Amino acid sequence: MFFHIILERNMQLHPRHFGPRLRDKLVSKLMKDVEGTCSGRHGFVVAIMGIEHVGKGLIRDGTGFVTFPVKYKCVVFRPFKGEILEAVVTMVNKMGFFAEAGPVQVFVSNHLIPDDMEFQSADTPNYTTSDNSVKIQKDSEVRLKIIGTRVDATEIFCIGTIKDDFLGVISDPGAAS
Amino acid sequence: MGVLLFKCFQHATVQCSDKVPLRGKDDDSTKSKKGRKVQFNDEESPANFSSKSGEKGAPLKGGKGSARKEPAKYELNVQSELPQNSQCVMDCEAADILQGIQEQMVFLSRDPTIKIPVSFDKGLLYAKTGGRYSNPKTVRQALEGLKKYGVSDAEICVIANSCPENAEEAFALVPSLKAKKNKIHEPLEEIISQLVASKLPTENHEE
Numbered sequence: 001m002f003f004h005i006i007l008e009r010n011m012q013l014h015p016r017h018f019g020p021r022l023r024d025k026l027v028s029k030l031m032k033d034v035e036g037t038c039s040g041r042h043g044f045v046v047a048i049m050g051i052e053h054v055g056k057g058l059i060r061d062g063t064g065f066v067t068f069p070v071k072y073k074c075v076v077f078r079p080f081k082g083e084i085l086e087a088v089v090t091m092v093n094k095m096g097f098f099a100e101a102g103p104v105q106v107f108v109s110n111h112l113i114p115d116d117m118e119f120q121s122a123d124t125p126n127y128t129t130s131d132n133s134v135k136i137q138k139d140s141e142v143r144l145k146i147i148g149t150r151v152d153a154t155e156i157f158c159i160g161t162i163k164d165d166f167l168g169v170i171s172d173p174g175a176a177s
Numbered sequence: 178m179g180v181l182l183f184k185c186f187q188h189a190t191v192q193c194s195d196k197v198p199l200r201g202k203d204d205d206s207t208k209s210k211k212g213r214k215v216q217f218n219d220e221e222s223p224a225n226f227s228s229k230s231g232e233k234g235a236p237l238k239g240g241k242g243s244a245r246k247e248p249a250k251y252e253l254n255v256q257s258e259l260p261q262n263s264q265c266v267m268d269c270e271a272a273d274i275l276q277g278i279q280e281q282m283v284f285l286s287r288d289p290t291i292k293i294p295v296s297f298d299k300g301l302l303y304a305k306t307g308g309r310y311s312n313p314k315t316v317r318q319a320l321e322g323l324k325k326y327g328v329s330d331a332e333i334c335v336i337a338n339s340c341p342e343n344a345e346e347a348f349a350l351v352p353s354l355k356a357k358k359n360k361i362h363e364p365l366e367e368i369i370s371q372l373v374a375s376k377l378p379t380e381n382h383e384e
Contacts, residue, residue: 001255001265001266001267001268001331001334001335001338002265002266002267002268002270002271002300002304003259003263003264003265003266004263004264004266005260005262005263005264006262006263035293035294035296035297036294036295036296036297038296041260042260044296044300045296046275046296046297046300046301047274047275047278047297047300049274049278075266075271075274075275075278075300076263077296077300077303080253080254080255080258080331081252081253081254082252082253082254082351082352082353083253083255083335084335084338084339084350084351085338086303086306086307086338086339100299101303102296102299102300102302102303102304103295103296103299103300103303141306143339145350164349165346165349166341166346166349166350167350
């Protein structure tokens with residue numbers, strides 16, 4: 001889910017930026033450095049909403065760079081265990097399928113797909129029920145539950161399940177055509 | 178003699194496969210299942226830094242068949258994992274916020290060194306598709322009423338994000354609510370019926 005959080009970061013600024021536009025420079029550097037990054041504890045920093053506080057700068061010995069402690073408010077996205085997400089299927093294979101919920105990748109293993117859904121290796125690989133009423137293929141929208149997360153330096157990877165009540169396909173691109 | 182030797186050999190192989198439970202697919206299905214489960218839980222443990230470690234062993238030793246069906250294992254435990262000074266945001270609220278930021282970005286992007294990261298676009302798209310209520314403020318107000326029954330912020334967000342049709346669905350999706358089922362069933366049912374009325378019409382669901 002999304003949440004607001006106040007984070008702190010030490011920003012280093014070259015003396016050539018010192019002047020009336022110092023604050024602007026700090027903000028744009030912060031956006032460049034932080035937006036789109038991912039950390040295990042906080043998740044994806046989706047956007048910075050504003051600067052809370054800029055502390056006093058400290059000149060670094062030797063380099064002349066100045067370090068400013070900056071407190072900023074941002075919107076982050078992080079999946080939690082037990083959370084319900086709506087994801088778009090990106091790839092289907094016999095091991096299960098991959099889906100994307102916002103910036104997060106989720107894998108649903110075939111053990112966590114209802115038993116009555118079978119893998120079909122057609123042109124577009126899919127999981128289908130025996131009566132053909134429900135189909136999971138690329139671009140299908142599914143509602144899933146996160147059961148585990150693994151965090152990388154740059155991305156978060158989740159394991160999900162659709163083997164529970166009220167989980168599964170929400171919309172199927174094939175059904176419309 | 179030959180038969181005896183064969184039996185001995187068979188016994189030995191079974192013992193051998195017992196020692197390697199991950200491989201023993203056809204010797205004892207419960208054993209192999211257990212092995213797999215443990216491995217899977219280990220895999221997720223590094224990210225799971227909450228105090229759930231005590232709970233981890235318990236459902237495995239209980240009924241193996243029921244452990245999978247019981248969703249309690251995957252209960253939402255946001256409060257302990259959520260960093261301090263943070264606040265959960267519902268998808269529909271996030272969609273509004275991000276939309277606003279995107280409009281500002283147009284001005285900011287005159288600076289060519291700033292480019293909008295991929296995760297922003299993906300986040301916005303996700304929030305937009307997820308946020309199905311017309312007015313986030315009324316949703317927040319309505320669900321805020323559940324707080325006095327001890328429903329946490331995170332639970333409220335999950336309810337809002339999954340747009341359940343009735344209270345039963347909400348209980349199934351957020352199993353941690355079941356503990357308070359007696360108290361919150363009625364107010365929840367009422368709130369959800371209110372929310373269903375304020376849902377945006379979505380083409381996907383009409384089809």
